[in-house]
Amino acid sequence: MAADLKHSSARAVYVISVAAELAGVHPQTLRIYERKGLLDPARTGGGSRRYSERDIERLRRIQDLTTAGLNLEGVRRVMYLEDEVTRLQRELARVKQEASEAVERTHRQYRRDLVPVSNTPAPWQPGR
Amino acid sequence: MAADLKHSSARAVYVISVAAELAGVHPQTLRIYERKGLLDPARTGGGSRRYSERDIERLRRIQDLTTAGLNLEGVRRVMYLEDEVTRLQRELARVKQEASEAVERTHRQYRRDLVPVSNTPAPWQPGR
């Protein structure tokens, strides 16, 4: 057995040669990426790198960006900014959702105050 | 006079040598940036470039990023993503503002229905 690494199904871990093959690059390239701060794979007690599924995804993204002509510092910044954009998009969607819910809640509150719940064929007309 | 360019105070325009000096780079470098799609200065009828104050700002940003080690394709993407981030931040602030206004408007509408207009010295207090 491979010593001191947990092998839970969600946390698959590859050695550098397999990770390199999965991304279609030279193993040495992965070491360069790590040195430049683009990846931070786990390490075994003996010092060997172990790449998670997330590392592989990130590795593929790095490949896309370098293929598009960016150098490694550019890749670093672009990946950070892309994370920032998706974070903001999610927050924007959340705020919009909560906003409409807040208005709806306010409506319902006044409805409850104005109209007996047991007796409402056409309770209230906005413009009349 | 410099022919066919308006010289309104808000739209200051520099020739390439001055723009290059303002950013501390070689004029030819500015032509490269343009070729790579990082800048798009105005042109005179004769074909000369004229750089606006906005172009100079952008030029300084390009210098910051290249000094930080990005290549030009990286600069392109980073600047685009930075614009995207600020756009999203602005929209997020706007939506938050409009959301609170919408709730307040809803409150006021029901208050108006409940209380005769002729008889309201202090119509409604949000927090009370």
Next chain:
DNA sequence: GTGACCTTAACGACGCGTAATTGTGG
């Protein structure tokens, strides 16, 4: 006619990926 601008080409420096070398761990 003299500059400053234009474009294209060439040169040097640097970054990146691959390969080779040597050492170490499982």
Next chain:
DNA sequence: GCCACAATTACGCGTCGTTAAGGTCA
């Protein structure tokens, strides 16, 4: 003891900034 990994070094290729050469507009 063998094979894969780790780290460092060397090499080839592409990109970037500068410079040079030749043409055009004011």
